[in-house]
Amino acid sequence: MTSTDRQQKKPSKSQKKKKKISEGGPFGHPLDNRPSHLRPPTEDEWRGMGRGKAFVVNNKRFRKGDDVILHDPDNDEENRWLAKIKSIRMRQTLRDGEVWVLVQWYYSAKDMEEIAPNFGMVGMSVHERLMSDREELLNAECFEDITWVYEYREEDPDSIPIPAGTFFQRYCVNTEYGTITPACESWACQCKIPYHISTPQWKMHEAKQARQQFYHENAFHSRTPSPMEVLGDLSHFCPRPECRAWFHELCLARKHTEDETTVSDISRALRLLAVDPDLQVPHPTFSRFIGQSPSGAKTFSSGLPLITRVKALKHGSQINLPDSLIKVAARPIVKRTNCGELSSHGNARDVVLARRLLYQELEGGHEFLIKLLSQLDVGWHESFSAYTHVWQALCVHRLLASPYVRYWDKAVSRRGTEVRAVVCPKCNGAI
Numbered sequence: 564m565t566s567t568d569r570q571q572k573k574p575s576k577s578q579k580k581k582k583k584i585s586e587g588g589p590f591g592h593p594l595d596n597r598p599s600h601l602r603p604p605t606e607d608e609w610r611g612m613g614r615g616k617a618f619v620v621n622n623k624r625f626r627k628g629d630d631v632i633l634h635d636p637d638n639d640e641e642n643r644w645l646a647k648i649k650s651i652r653m654r655q656t657l658r659d660g661e662v663w664v665l666v667q668w669y670y671s672a673k674d675m676e677e678i679a680p681n682f683g684m685v686g687m688s689v690h691e692r693l694m695s696d697r698e699e700l701l702n703a704e705c706f707e708d709i710t711w712v713y714e715y716r717e718e719d720p721d722s723i724p725i726p727a728g729t730f731f732q733r734y735c736v737n738t739e740y741g742t743i744t745p746a747c748e749s750w751a752c753q754c755k756i757p758y759h760i761s762t763p764q765w766k767m768h769e770a771k772q773a774r775q776q777f778y779h780e781n782a783f784h785s786r787t788p789s790p791m792e793v794l795g796d797l798s799h800f801c802p803r804p805e806c807r808a809w810f811h812e813l814c815l816a817r818k819h820t821e822d823e824t825t826v827s828d829i830s831r832a833l834r835l836l837a838v839d840p841d842l843q844v845p846h847p848t849f850s851r852f853i854g855q856s857p858s859g860a861k862t863f864s865s866g867l868p869l870i871t872r873v874k875a876l877k878h879g880s881q882i883n884l885p886d887s888l889i890k891v892a893a894r895p896i897v898k899r900t901n902c903g904e905l906s907s908h909g910n911a912r913d914v915v916l917a918r919r920l921l922y923q924e925l926e927g928g929h930e931f932l933i934k935l936l937s938q939l940d941v942g943w944h945e946s947f948s949a950y951t952h953v954w955q956a957l958c959v960h961r962l963l964a965s966p967y968v969r970y971w972d973k974a975v976s977r978r979g980t981e982v983r984a985v986v987c988p989k990c991n992g993a994i
């Protein structure tokens with residue numbers, strides 16, 4: 564295969580963008596008289612072609628369902644051509660066979676400029692892609708490499724973090740009408756400006772300065788923040804099941820959703836602990852601290868550290884949790900662009916798990932677990948049946964495992980950032 568041949572077999576993404584599905588979809592035209600290897604199969608041909616699970620090009624094995632990088636004649640690093648393999652089929656020719664592949668295109672910020680210019684400009688990170696409704700049939704020679712496009716579920720606090728510099732997708736685009744689903748504000752801030760996982764350093768520097776200037780000017784009451792001011796901002800998450808949304812700190816401060824009931828850092832921590840990630844109602848142990856004039860909070864604001872106060876809430880019983888875990892549980896959930904692995908979901912996983920483990924302890928679950936383990940034979944961890952027994956007990960009683968102290972000691976030492984005390988505009992809980 565010469566380089567000229569390869570160049571001729573490049574995908575025609577830009578042309579296909581405007582081709583409507585009603586005009587024949589991804590299939591070739593019966594009157595197309597180009598050489599076979601340049602002419603996509605017609606719909607009839609495609610139906611009769613043998614199906615395959617994989618093909619090999621340049622020693623790389625491509626399979627159905629893979630996310631792939633396509634050959635791009637412009638070699639534009641910021642706009643790599645990505646698609647998902649939907650189907651692989653073989654067309655028999657006189658000499659041998661040709662592999663043709665049905666792909667569904669991912670669209671980059673550059674592709675979006677033509678379809679929805681405003682969205683592409685402010686809404687997308689360099690590595691973000693939108694799943695489009697455009698399909699195309701490509702010759703196997705167009706395929707360069709296999710990649711992975713992470714599904715970015717912003718609303719799911721248990722999601723694994725998306726590594727920096729990797730491709731991700733959270734929206735789909737209808738390329739004919741430029742509509743984007745789900746709606747940007749489904750789990751993003753009410754300002755409808757989507758969150759960026761990463762952005763070039765120089766731009767981030769500019770964005771942080773713009774945000775500081777907004778605060779300095781005290782512009783909250785005179786105008787809405789610009790996309791650049793919002794880019795430099797922190798986002799706060801409300802983990803309650805009916806909220807599950809991120810809000811820019813700027814937008815919250817603008818709408819007077821600051822946590823004005825803060826009597827002290829301790830009462831703010833107790834209100835944060837009341838926000839249960841699995842129930843809409845506050846956790847009963849902390850519910851008395853959530854009111855506008857929390858009598859409990861006043862009683863508790865006399866200088867005792869948070870750990871001592873939380874332990875006092877268990878009415879004399881011992882709390883078998885590391886102090887570091889309680890400190891993490893009482894943190895607000897925040898994320899910020901360009902924070903590496905913390906930029907996609909921030910500290911959500913740690914804080915949510917810490918709160919669940921703390922609730923389990925307060926409800927006596929941890930004691931049950933310790934009692935259960937004490938009843939097992941010495942060396943039980945070598946026995947598969949003992950593991951099954953413990954696992955079943957955990958499931959029946961809806962328990963989490965016991966906390967690993969070293970993990971929480973490390974988690975609490977992760978660099979914190981200065982955050983404003985704000986509340987969720989949906990449920991009024993501390994976030």
Ligand SMILES: [Zn+2]
Binds near residue numbers: 752753755756814
């Ligand atoms: Zn906002």
Ligand SMILES: [Zn+2]
Binds near residue numbers: 807987991
């Ligand atoms: Zn909420």
